[in-house]
Amino acid sequence: MKLKIFQKGFNYSQDGQGNRLIFHLQGCNMKCPWCSNPEGMSMKGTLVVNKEWLAESCCPLGAVKNGELDRAQCEICLEKPCTKKRRQKGIQLSHKEYEVDELVAECISSKSMFFDGGGVTLTGGEITMQFDAVKEFLEKLGEAGIHRAIESNGTHPRMKELVPLVEQWIMDVKHYDDEKHTKWLGVTNRWTVENLKTISAVHPDMLIRVPLIPGFNDSPEDAEGFGKLFEENMDCQKTKVEFLRYHEFGKGKWEQCGMEYKMARGSISPATVKHFETVMAEHGVNCIRT
Numbered sequence: 229m230k231l232k233i234f235q236k237g238f239n240y241s242q243d244g245q246g247n248r249l250i251f252h253l254q255g256c257n258m259k260c261p262w263c264s265n266p267e268g269m270s271m272k273g274t275l276v277v278n279k280e281w282l283a284e285s286c287c288p289l290g291a292v293k294n295g296e297l298d299r300a301q302c303e304i305c306l307e308k309p310c311t312k313k314r315r316q317k318g319i320q321l322s323h324k325e326y327e328v329d330e331l332v333a334e335c336i337s338s339k340s341m342f343f344d345g346g347g348v349t350l351t352g353g354e355i356t357m358q359f360d361a362v363k364e365f366l367e368k369l370g371e372a373g374i375h376r377a378i379e380s381n382g383t384h385p386r387m388k389e390l391v392p393l394v395e396q397w398i399m400d401v402k403h404y405d406d407e408k409h410t411k412w413l414g415v416t417n418r419w420t421v422e423n424l425k426t427i428s429a430v431h432p433d434m435l436i437r438v439p440l441i442p443g444f445n446d447s448p449e450d451a452e453g454f455g456k457l458f459e460e461n462m463d464c465q466k467t468k469v470e471f472l473r474y475h476e477f478g479k480g481k482w483e484q485c486g487m488e489y490k491m492a493r494g495s496i497s498p499a500t501v502k503h504f505e506t507v508m509a510e511h512g513v514n515c516i517r518t
């Protein structure tokens with residue numbers, strides 16, 4: 229099987245323990261307007277434009293004129309010959325396809341880099357958009373004795389099949405209120421809550437991450453809402469929660485992908501994070517900061 233990957237590289241202790249090889253998988257079923265990896269949203273991939281290198285010669289079909297790419301023309305261009313040109317930095321397809329076995333071999337040859345309990349993390353996009361290939365990848369990493377972590381938005385109905393294949397589980401929970409979740413992100417939160425309940429009950433090392441977003445989920449009522457959600461649906465003895473502050477790191481990438489960044493300017497103060505952590509403690513929920 230093959231996997232579509234839009235980014236890979238090492239980082240230390242950000243998405244799982246120790247030094248890790250992180251694979252970002254193409255495609256996501258949510259449409260978070262603050263997403264810091266917009267190039268990873270579309271399952272079929274996105275053309276990423278680097279204005280510095282964009283020239284008419286980047287497109288053999290004449291879709292670049294006056295320093296702009298005519299994306300309407302790209303929509304009906306099936307072969308996308310621009311993406312096959314070598315040494316061409318002006319227009320690139322967001323992802324590449326790899327055989328799972330090729331990736332497993334890369335991970336095995338990187339084993340000496342997995343110090344401090346490190347290993348491999350699969351994140352996105354949303355990893356479960358490529359569920360069967362992800363499952364095969366995780367199984368083969370396990371056979372090779374490599375520590376496995378995943379980060380997921382928790383929406384896949386078959387999520388619990390991955391429980392025996394993952395040592396560290398990170399699940400993003402974006403809102404406790406289904407109506408608001410659906411309105412902002414385009415999908416219900418029902419599967420996320422269901423999977424939170426199921427997986428928290430059986431997985432020994434699970435971390436819930438909540439991105440705090442101005443105007444979406446950062447009010448004192450929201451803190452109460454999350455507190456109740458976690459208290460009622462999570463094993464609070466084992467599973468921990470981390471609140472992350474909104475940032476605009478991905479803003480420039482939206483333009484490179486020909487997409488409009490619609491978030492209004494805003495920020496989350498350290499005091500807001502502290503307040504959420506205090507409310508969680510009142511609900512018996514343990515918070516951490518990584």
Ligand code: SF4
Nearest residue numbers: 287291302305309310
């Ligand atoms: S997708 Fe097609 S039309 Fe668009 S830049 Fe590439 S080759 Fe040109």
Ligand code: SF4
Nearest residue numbers: 256258259260263353
């Ligand atoms: S779930 Fe994650 S990858 Fe998907 S759109 Fe939201 S922030 Fe981006």
